[in-house]
Amino acid sequence: MAALAKEKTVAVAGAGTMGAGIAQVAAAAGHRVLLFDSQPGAVERGRMAVAEGLARLVERKRMAAEDVDILMARIRSAGQIAELAGAALVIEAIAEDMAAKKALFRALEDVVAPDAILASNTSSLSITEIAGALRHPERVAGLHFFNPAPIMPLVEVIAGFGTAASVMDTLMATASAWGKKPVRCASTPGFLGNRVARPFYGEALRALEEGVTDVPTYDAILREAAGFRMGPFELLDLVGIDINWAVTHAVHDAYFHDPRFKPFRIQGEMIASGRLGRKSGRGFYDYRAGAEKPMPRTAPRAEPPANATIEGDLGPAAALVPRLAKTGVLIRRIANSAAATLDAREIAHLHGAILGPKFRLALSDGRTATERMASDGGLALILFDLALDYAATPRLALAKADQAAGDALAEACGLLQEAGIAVSVIDDAPGMAALRTVAMLANFSADAVHAGIADAAGVDLAMQVGFNYPRGPLAWAEQLGLVFVVRVLDNLARTYGEDRYRASPLLRRKAASGGSFHG
Numbered sequence: 188m189a190a191l192a193k194e195k196t197v198a199v200a201g202a203g204t205m206g207a208g209i210a211q212v213a214a215a216a217g218h219r220v221l222l223f224d225s226q227p228g229a230v231e232r233g234r235m236a237v238a239e240g241l242a243r244l245v246e247r248k249r250m251a252a253e254d255v256d257i258l259m260a261r262i263r264s265a266g267q268i269a270e271l272a273g274a275a276l277v278i279e280a281i282a283e284d285m286a287a288k289k290a291l292f293r294a295l296e297d298v299v300a301p302d303a304i305l306a307s308n309t310s311s312l313s314i315t316e317i318a319g320a321l322r323h324p325e326r327v328a329g330l331h332f333f334n335p336a337p338i339m340p341l342v343e344v345i346a347g348f349g350t351a352a353s354v355m356d357t358l359m360a361t362a363s364a365w366g367k368k369p370v371r372c373a374s375t376p377g378f379l380g381n382r383v384a385r386p387f388y389g390e391a392l393r394a395l396e397e398g399v400t401d402v403p404t405y406d407a408i409l410r411e412a413a414g415f416r417m418g419p420f421e422l423l424d425l426v427g428i429d430i431n432w433a434v435t436h437a438v439h440d441a442y443f444h445d446p447r448f449k450p451f452r453i454q455g456e457m458i459a460s461g462r463l464g465r466k467s468g469r470g471f472y473d474y475r476a477g478a479e480k481p482m483p484r485t486a487p488r489a490e491p492p493a494n495a496t497i498e499g500d501l502g503p504a505a506a507l508v509p510r511l512a513k514t515g516v517l518i519r520r521i522a523n524s525a526a527a528t529l530d531a532r533e534i535a536h537l538h539g540a541i542l543g544p545k546f547r548l549a550l551s552d553g554r555t556a557t558e559r560m561a562s563d564g565g566l567a568l569i570l571f572d573l574a575l576d577y578a579a580t581p582r583l584a585l586a587k588a589d590q591a592a593g594d595a596l597a598e599a600c601g602l603l604q605e606a607g608i609a610v611s612v613i614d615d616a617p618g619m620a621a622l623r624t625v626a627m628l629a630n631f632s633a634d635a636v637h638a639g640i641a642d643a644a645g646v647d648l649a650m651q652v653g654f655n656y657p658r659g660p661l662a663w664a665e666q667l668g669l670v671f672v673v674r675v676l677d678n679l680a681r682t683y684g685e686d687r688y689r690a691s692p693l694l695r696r697k698a699a700s701g702g703s704f705h706g
């Protein structure tokens with residue numbers, strides 16, 4: 188299906204933050220844009236905001252001054268709804284209020300041509316419900332831009348219950364023609380990105396509640412080891428802790444309190460105490476004048492051990508072994524089954540060394556180190572967390588079993604430090620920090636595909652281009668191994684005894700069949 192022809196007029200209703208940005212995008216693509224707002228002066232303020240943004244582009248030599256005039260001339264003011272009659276596409280970006288949106292759409296239906304498309308930029312309201320109030324619901328869809336609209340590439344193109352396929356196709360093609368990365372999805376609470384992203388915040392908030400580590404350390408692990416652009420607490424502060432809380436609640440309510448989406452108490456307490464994030468001067472971090480950003484906890488430099496044992500088929504973490512071997516420390520690999528039977532003395536004997544290794548390192552699998560060590564009785568167990576790239580990661584989280592002595596942990600730290608890796612020691616939480624987050628993001632992604640909200644390529648694209656994830660969660664899960672990801676989730680579900688961590692049936696099925704989401 189072809190994109191909306193450049194000659195067609197686009198109307199934008201609501202000239203606030205989003206409306207002005209969307210008007211700029213449509214005008215930059217060559218359309219005549221009619222900007223409408225119910226508040227006097229709002230359209231002029233919207234045009235000014237566009238002009239100021241463009242002036243900054245000219246300053247930075249990213250746009251020619253004469254192109255600014257051409258673009259601004261395309262954005263005209265509409266004083267009355269009736270003036271939108273000639274628009275082939277109306278994009279609504281008024282207040283997030285269902286009654287107001289329904290009233291506007293009903294008024295638009297009386298004005299525009301029968302084949303005009305009516306789109307809403309709502310972040311959370313049901314497209315099906317907005318369309319349900321109209322004579323022709325098939326022409327209504329969501330066109331969800333992210334803020335700032337001229338910069339953010341992701342656009343969720345959202346089908347309501349009765350949206351015509353041709354309308355979806357036209358909007359997909361049009362958003363592409365406007366230089367965006369559109370993703371097709373169904374109208375469900377949180378749509379696609381905001382639904383799939385829930386555990387990025389949820390797992391962090393739970394870790395904080397459970398004292399796994401502190402805020403800057405958790406953020407540093409997710410940023411430096413897992414490769415996310417920002418840590419969850421930094422992002423919560425940026426977005427607004429109250430805004431994120433409202434989305435979490437809306438999704439939780441809409442799914443009839445499915446524990447998957449359960450909010451965490453600590454977030455409510457932050458709001459009750461007035462800490463809303465950057466906008467209130469304090470959130471998880473302190474933004475008041477003179478406040479210093481706290482440093483993540485990094486283990487002090489320790490002596491590397493003479494030798495070390497690495498347990499199990501490391502799979503996704505295999506690249507860590509040559510990196511550790513380069514330190515000159517004698518690295519011994521043992522299989523899972525062998526670990527249960529080898530004790531420190533036997534290993535020392537095998538090495539012919541006077542001092543046997545004090546510890547074994549293993550990748551977390553969703554169980555605690557303490558539970559694993561209790562069940563296999565082997566050497567002191569130190570678990571490491573997920574990293575995006577073990578060959579290059581600058582940081583890695585470690586956790587020790589309760590039964591393991593402190594000097595075992597110090598030796599493990601010394602080994603990683605010798606390989607140029609900063610170590611954050613965290614509590615022995617199941618699935619640690621990065622691993623459980625990524626496993627849950629993959630789980631939510633698989634659920635979204637299973638529920639027909641989007642396809643796998645769409646989910647991965649949305650999370651990469653819209654949320655700056657270093658990899659699409661499903662592609663990441665495939666790289667880790669779907670069987671491994673399901674094992675991590677099963678271990679989390681068993682350890683917590685909570686339905687929150689139940690593995691998506693589709694993820695389980697793909698893991699069982701050896702299939703892939705992308706093939």
Ligand SMILES: NC(=O)c1ccc[n+]([C@@H]2O[C@H](COP(=O)([O-])OP(=O)(O)OC[C@H]3O[C@@H](n4cnc5c(N)ncnc54)[C@H](O)[C@@H]3O)[C@@H](O)[C@H]2O)c1
Binds near residue numbers: 200201283333
């Ligand atoms: N701000 C964001 O980060 C963001 C991101 C994505 C989507 N959204 C969604 O976009 C929409 C607009 O958000 P915003 O942040 O631009 O809001 P905003 O408050 O900046 O602007 C809303 C504008 O709509 C006008 N308006 C209100 N009722 C109207 C009506 N009945 N008819 C015409 N104009 C009306 C207001 O006068 C105001 O100028 C909301 O649905 C919001 O959920 C916002």
